[in-house]
Amino acid sequence: MSRKFVAICAILSFLGFSLVACQHRIPKDAFILSPESLKDRQLQTRIFETNDEKKLLTASAALLQDLGYTIEESEVSCGVIVSSRDRNVTEVGGVVCFICLGAPYEQKQKIFASLVTRPIDDKRIAVRITFQHMVWNNQRMLVKNEQINDPEIYQKFFSKLSTSVFLIAHEI
Amino acid sequence: MRKHVVIIFNLILALTLYACAAKQKDILRAEESQVKLRSIQSRVFDITDPNRLLRAIIATLQDLGFVIDDADETLGTVSGTKRSGHALRMTVSIRPKGDNQMIVRSNAQYNLQTVEDPEPYQQFFAALSKSLFLEAQQIER
Numbered sequence: 001m002s003r004k005f006v007a008i009c010a011i012l013s014f015l016g017f018s019l020v021a022c023q024h025r026i027p028k029d030a031f032i033l034s035p036e037s038l039k040d041r042q043l044q045t046r047i048f049e050t051n052d053e054k055k056l057l058t059a060s061a062a063l064l065q066d067l068g069y070t071i072e073e074s075e076v077s078c079g080v081i082v083s084s085r086d087r088n089v090t091e092v093g094g095v096v097c098f099i100c101l102g103a104p105y106e107q108k109q110k111i112f113a114s115l116v117t118r119p120i121d122d123k124r125i126a127v128r129i130t131f132q133h134m135v136w137n138n139q140r141m142l143v144k145n146e147q148i149n150d151p152e153i154y155q156k157f158f159s160k161l162s163t164s165v166f167l168i169a170h171e172i
Numbered sequence: 173m174r175k176h177v178v179i180i181f182n183l184i185l186a187l188t189l190y191a192c193a194a195k196q197k198d199i200l201r202a203e204e205s206q207v208k209l210r211s212i213q214s215r216v217f218d219i220t221d222p223n224r225l226l227r228a229i230i231a232t233l234q235d236l237g238f239v240i241d242d243a244d245e246t247l248g249t250v251s252g253t254k255r256s257g258h259a260l261r262m263t264v265s266i267r268p269k270g271d272n273q274m275i276v277r278s279n280a281q282y283n284l285q286t287v288e289d290p291e292p293y294q295q296f297f298a299a300l301s302k303s304l305f306l307e308a309q310q311i312e313r
Binding site: 077082113 | 236244259
């Protein structure tokens with residue numbers, strides 16, 4: 001009888017220790033500037049020949065709204081605009097396949113975009129945008145939680161921002 | 173046998189009650205001693221312009237792969253999140269120290285845990301120093 005009791009206690013202790021061991025520690029390189037950080041900075045930054053930071057931020061906010069983002073926070077004195085967008089990522093063809101196979105499929109995503117302006121000198125201002133996203137599947141499980149590194153997305157964004165700055169400059 | 177079952181049942185009940193109480197206590201609980209944690213998380217910089225410091229903090233966080241969540245010049249705070257398979261949240265605040273210096277304090281949270289290991293903070297301040305071209309000094313107690 002007491003053996004059973006000891007066995008149960010041992011199992012409970014093992015479970016307890018396993019749960020403690022499951023708590024992951026912060027990755028060693030989380031705060032180290034990686035070799036890719038310079039590449040990322042170049043990808044995410046463009047320099048505009050202007051000294052009007054406020055106008056650049058206005059144009060950026062207008063563009064983010066055009067792209068369906070909701071402005072969540074802004075601090076003009078620090079040159080920061082924080083925005084996000086919720087979207088359905090379901091593709092009909094893919095979903096039919098996954099349903100037939102009984103496998104979970106990606107359903108919803110939230111994209112976070114933070115735009116920061118930083119004056120370089122009296123005539124130039126750098127604009128840096130960072131995109132990250134979270135993707136959930138149809139079982140509401142988080143399947144992606146990462147930075148978006150597709151160069152095309154950043155190129156398209158800055159191309160649109162140039163147009164938006166032009167439109168604002170000409171008050172269209 | 174019955175006695176053992178009662179003991180195990182009581183043990184589970186006690187653990188459950190403790191867990192409920194712990195959740196409430198968690199609101200104001202700091203894992204490490206407050207003074208030790210403050211010293212790990214704070215550095216002093218020879219800078220007087222809060223705007224320049226905040227902008228450097230924002231740029232450093234972006235270089236480290238964070239997306240900025242919030243910035244407030246009046247309060248002197250910046251918050252950001254790094255999503256790369258995990259969620260690393262960071263809040264950095266600044267306040268003046270005397271006439272020529274400013275204290276930078278950072279708090280990091282990895283998933284659901286406060287980061288109390290000194291190393292990540294040292295790495296963050298090293299990156300911030302690079303961005304500011306200034307040396308981060310240990311805060312005097």
